[in-house]
Amino acid sequence: MNLRPLVLAASLMSAAVPAFAVGSLADVTIYDRASGRVLPTYYSDGRWYVAGRPGNEYEIRIRNQSGADLLAVTSVDGVNVVTGETAAPSQSGYVLTPGDRLPIKGWRKDMSKVAAFYFTRLDDSYAARTGRPDNVGVIGVAVFKRKVEPPMVLEEERQRREAPMSGAAKDSSAGNSADAAPSSAPAQPSARAQSAPMEKAEKSLGTGHGRIQTSQVRYTSFERESESPNELIAIWYDSHPNLVARGVIPAPVPVPRDPQPFPASFVPDPPAR
Numbered sequence: 001m002n003l004r005p006l007v008l009a010a011s012l013m014s015a016a017v018p019a020f021a022v023g024s025l026a027d028v029t030i031y032d033r034a035s036g037r038v039l040p041t042y043y044s045d046g047r048w049y050v051a052g053r054p055g056n057e058y059e060i061r062i063r064n065q066s067g068a069d070l071l072a073v074t075s076v077d078g079v080n081v082v083t084g085e086t087a088a089p090s091q092s093g094y095v096l097t098p099g100d101r102l103p104i105k106g107w108r109k110d111m112s113k114v115a116a117f118y119f120t121r122l123d124d125s126y127a128a129r130t131g132r133p134d135n136v137g138v139i140g141v142a143v144f145k146r147k148v149e150p151p152m153v154l155e156e157e158r159q160r161r162e163a164p165m166s167g168a169a170k171d172s173s174a175g176n177s178a179d180a181a182p183s184s185a186p187a188q189p190s191a192r193a194q195s196a197p198m199e200k201a202e203k204s205l206g207t208g209h210g211r212i213q214t215s216q217v218r219y220t221s222f223e224r225e226s227e228s229p230n231e232l233i234a235i236w237y238d239s240h241p242n243l244v245a246r247g248v249i250p251a252p253v254p255v256p257r258d259p260q261p262f263p264a265s266f267v268p269d270p271p272a273r
Contacts (some may be wrong), residue, residue: 052119064096077127078135089142116210195228
């Protein structure tokens with residue numbers, strides 16, 4: 001099946017991807033554009049999480065770690081970021097050649113513009129505003145390898161290879177093995193917080209349809225190695241207080257106060273009015 005996914009033409013990143021990225025064939029990080037930092041990931045009950053700050057714009061960064069071309073079909077809140085359809089792995093995405101680093105900054109509006117992703121309350125999310133609130137709070141990347149065509153063999157070479165096998169049964173099992181899709185989960189989950197949550201839970205986060213920005217792409221062809229993804233990466237997100245309340249992020253240890261009866265030698269002047 002030949003599809004026409006999108007590939008970024010001139011906005012691949014050159015900076016190194018920091019630690020705590022999720023994935024194997026491709027690794028995925030969430031970059032907070034307002035604070036200028038990659039959000040740390042937390043592993044709990046078989047899932048990866050990041051803590052978003054309401055109002056902050058963010059981007060999804062994908063790096064191709066394999067030695068082959070990859071197609072990354074990407075969803076936010078259960079919605080395909082390229083087409084706006086309810087997400088399915090069979091849909092269009094972005095193509096990355098080996099070593100490419102791709103920032104996805106928003107919902108694609110056309111071949112040159114996107115509407116920025118930003119963390120917001122659930123009812124303001126693009127998915128909820130378009131009647132699809134059920135999957136708000138998760139970012140997904142379905143990774144496919146490009147199908148590799150078998151090499152051409154000349155007729156004389158084919159006859160030479162088959163000659164020793166004449167009259168004998170050929171091995172019918174050749175070519176039937178398949179590589180298993182790699183897992184991005186670590187061997188053991190991180191420990192949960194032992195103390196009671198210190199932050200009050202708030203309303204869940206979603207991703208909004210933000211300001212329009214320039215992002216150039218072009219069409220290209222890509223034939224998938226198989227109909228099923230070679231790797232499926234998912235990162236859930238919510239506010240920091242909510243993830244603390246759910247035990248995903250360890251609760252902060254309060255610093256005990258130690259007031260002193262005589263902290264200074266003399267009485268300072270009060271601030272000017």
